Amino acid sequence: MFPRFILRRYSSALTKSKELKKKLCKEPVENSFCNVALIGADSKLGELTAFLVKQNPLITTLHLQGGAGVVGLCEDLAHIDTRCRVVAHAGLDNYRNAMKTADVVVLLGLGGFSSRTTIGDRVMAEGNRICKLAEKCTKYARRAIIVVCSTPVSVMTPLVVDMFKRTDWYHPSRIVGFPGPVSVVLNTEVARHQCFDPSIVDVPIIGGPDLESIVPVFSKAVPCPVDRRSAVELTARLRGLDPSDFPRRSRTENTFVTAVYPEAIALNRLISTIAYGIHGDEVAVSYAHVRTNWIKTCRFLVSQVRFGKTGVVHNYGIPKLSKFEQDLLERGVAAVSDREHMAKEYLDYYLSKRRDILPCFKQREIEEYHQKRESMMRN
Numbered sequence: 001m002f003p004r005f006i007l008r009r010y011s012s013a014l015t016k017s018k019e020l021k022k023k024l025c026k027e028p029v030e031n032s033f034c035n036v037a038l039i040g041a042d043s044k045l046g047e048l049t050a051f052l053v054k055q056n057p058l059i060t061t062l063h064l065q066g067g068a069g070v071v072g073l074c075e076d077l078a079h080i081d082t083r084c085r086v087v088a089h090a091g092l093d094n095y096r097n098a099m100k101t102a103d104v105v106v107l108l109g110l111g112g113f114s115s116r117t118t119i120g121d122r123v124m125a126e127g128n129r130i131c132k133l134a135e136k137c138t139k140y141a142r143r144a145i146i147v148v149c150s151t152p153v154s155v156m157t158p159l160v161v162d163m164f165k166r167t168d169w170y171h172p173s174r175i176v177g178f179p180g181p182v183s184v185v186l187n188t189e190v191a192r193h194q195c196f197d198p199s200i201v202d203v204p205i206i207g208g209p210d211l212e213s214i215v216p217v218f219s220k221a222v223p224c225p226v227d228r229r230s231a232v233e234l235t236a237r238l239r240g241l242d243p244s245d246f247p248r249r250s251r252t253e254n255t256f257v258t259a260v261y262p263e264a265i266a267l268n269r270l271i272s273t274i275a276y277g278i279h280g281d282e283v284a285v286s287y288a289h290v291r292t293n294w295i296k297t298c299r300f301l302v303s304q305v306r307f308g309k310t311g312v313v314h315n316y317g318i319p320k321l322s323k324f325e326q327d328l329l330e331r332g333v334a335a336v337s338d339r340e341h342m343a344k345e346y347l348d349y350y351l352s353k354r355r356d357i358l359p360c361f362k363q364r365e366i367e368e369y370h371q372k373r374e375s376m377m378r379n
Contacts, residue, residue, distance in 0.1 A: 033060035034275040037098045037141070039133060040108035042066030045149070047073055048264035049106070049271075054084050056268065058275035065089045065098040095133075099140035104274050106267070107133050107160070109150035119152060119342075120365040126150045127159065127346045134163035142169040145274055145311050148289075149178040149267065153209040154339035155346070157289050157300055162347050173311035177289025178270060179209045179302050181262035182238070186216055188262075189234055194224055206318055207332035208339070209289040209302050211239060215328045220319050228324055235328070277307025284308070285316075294318065298337045 036053060038046050041064040053062050054077045062077075062084050064070040074088035089098040099105055109126055130150055137146055137160075150156045157177035164170040183205055191198040202222045207215035216235060218226035226234065236246035270286055277284035284307045292301045292315065306314040321329065342361045349359040358366075 034058055034104065034278050035061040035063065035102045036104045036106065036271060036275075037063040037065060037102035037144075038106050038108060039065045039095070039098065040110065041073065042069040043108055043111050044260050045111060045263055045267070046108050048260060049108075049267050050077060050086070052264060052268040053271060054080050054086060055082055056272060056275070057083060058272055058279065059084045061101070062086045063089060063098040063102060065094060067092075095136040096140045099137065099144070102141055102144050103278055104147060104271060105137060105141045105144045106147045106271070107137075107150055107156075113151075118365060119155075120362045122152060123155050123342060123346055124359075124362060126156065127350065130156050130159055131163055131347075131350050134160045138164060138167045138169055144174070145278075145307075146175045147178055147267075147270065147274075148175070149180075151180070151210075152339060153177040153180065153289055154213065154300070154336055155343045157209070158340050158343035159347060161291065161300075162343065171311065172291040173313065175291075176305075176312065177209050177300065177302075178267060179205060179214065179287055179289060180211075181259050181266050182209075182211060182214050183287060184262035184266045185259060186234075186238060189238065190218075190221060190226060193226070193230060193234060196223070204304060204319060205287050206302055207329055208336040210335070210339075213332040213335035213339075214302065215325055215332050217319055217321065217325055219322045219325065228322070231324060274307050277311075277313070278309055280309065282306075288312070290315065295333055298333055298340055300336065300340065301333075 036059050038050055038053075040046055041050055043066075046064070046066065050062060050064055050073060053059055060083065064074055064086065066089075068090050070088045071090050074086045077086045087098075089095075107130065110129070113122055113125075130148075137144070146160060148157045148160050154177070157175065161170070161172075161175050164175060183203070186203050186205070187201045188198045190196075190203055191201040194201075200223060203226075204217040204220050205214055206217060207213050216231070216238070218231040218234070232246060233243045236243040239246070270288070273284050273286035285304060286307065287302055288305050289300055289302050290305055290312055291299060292303065293299075294301065294317070303318065304316040305312045306316070318329075342359075345359040345361055349357070
C-alpha cells in the first residue's frame with residue numbers, strides 16, 4: 001500500500017499531464033486556414049502572383065477568377081505538389097463562387113497601359129470595372145479583407161471605400177491599398193548602393209502608394225540609414241528624374257513602375273502578412289495604403305500597419321522625419337489629395353449613369369491637351 005500523500009501527488013501529476021497533452025494535441029481551430037481570391041488572374045501579374053501563392057504554406061485554397069485563360073493556369077498550377085488547392089472560375093459573371101469563401105480578395109488591374117497613358121485615361125479604363133467589383137464584394141465578400149491593386153491605387157482605394165460606404169458592411173480596417181513594387185525596387189536600390197544583401201534591407205515608406213507621391217524614409221533604413229546626398233540621388237533615380245533637377249522638380253507625369261516580377265513578389269509578401277495576421281500572429285507587419293485621420297487634406301496614406309483576424313488592428317503612424325523627408329511628404333500629401341478628388345468626381349460620374357458628360361478631371365485633361373497642341377502649332 002502506497003501512502004495517501006504519494007497517491008495524491010501522482011493523481012495531480014497525471015491530471016496535469018493530461019491537460020498539457022490536450023493543449024499540445026488540440027485540434028486545429030476554425031481560423032487555421034486562409035482562402036485567397038485573385039480577381040483578374042488572367043493578367044501577367046495575376047499569373048505570377050498565383051504561381052507564388054500556390055507555393056505559400058499559409059494559403060489553403062486559391063480561387064482564380066478571370067477569362068478563359070484561368071482554366072489553363074489552374075491546370076498548370078495543379079502540377080505543383082503543395083498544400084494549396086487551386087480552383088478556377090472562368091467568366092465575367094462568376095464572382096460569387098470565387099468570393100464567397102475567400103478571406104482575402106485581391107482586385108487586380110487589367111494592365112496593358114503604356115507610359116503615354118495619362119492618369120485620366122487609366123481611371124476611365126479601370127474605374128467602371130473596379131466599381132462593379134466593389135459592388136460584388138459588398139454582396140459576396142462582406143467580411144473579407146479587400147486588397148486593391150489596380151493602378152492608380154491612390155484613386156481606386158478611395159473609390160472602393162466609397163462604394164462600401166453606401167452599404168452597411170463598411171469597415172475601414174478591411175480595405176487596404178497595395179503600394180506596389182516600389183518597396184521591393186527601393187530596397188534593392190539601397191542594397192546595391194550600400195553593398196548589402198537586399199533580403200536584409202528594409203526602408204520604411206509613407207505618403208502615397210504611387211511612385212510620384214511615395215516618401216522613402218531613408219533616415220530609418222535598416223540595417224544602415226542613408227545620408228541626405230545619397231537619399232536625393234536614390235529618390236531622383238526612383239522617380240525617373242535627373243539628380244540635378246531634384247528636388248526642384250519632384251515628379252514626372254504618368255510615372256508608374258511596370259516591373260511585374262517585383263510587383264508579384266511584393267503582393268505575395270502582403271498576402272502572406274495578412275494570412276499571418278488571420279492565423280493570429282502578433283508581428284504580422286507590412287506597409288499598406290489605409291484610412292487615416294492624421295492630415296485633414298487627405299483621408300488615405302501609406303504607413304506601416306499590423307494585421308489581425310479582422311484586418312488592420314494597429315497603425316504605427318508617421319516616424320520621425322528629416323527635413324528632406326518632410327518636404328517630400330508635403331508634396332506627396334498634395335498629390336494624394338488630388339487623386340482623392342479624382343475618385344470623388346469619378347464616383348459621381350459612375351452613379352449618375354450619364355456617359356455623355358465626362359468627369360471634371362477628364363475634361364480638364366482634354367482642355368490641357370488642346371491648349372498644349374495649340375501652343376505647339378503657334379510655335
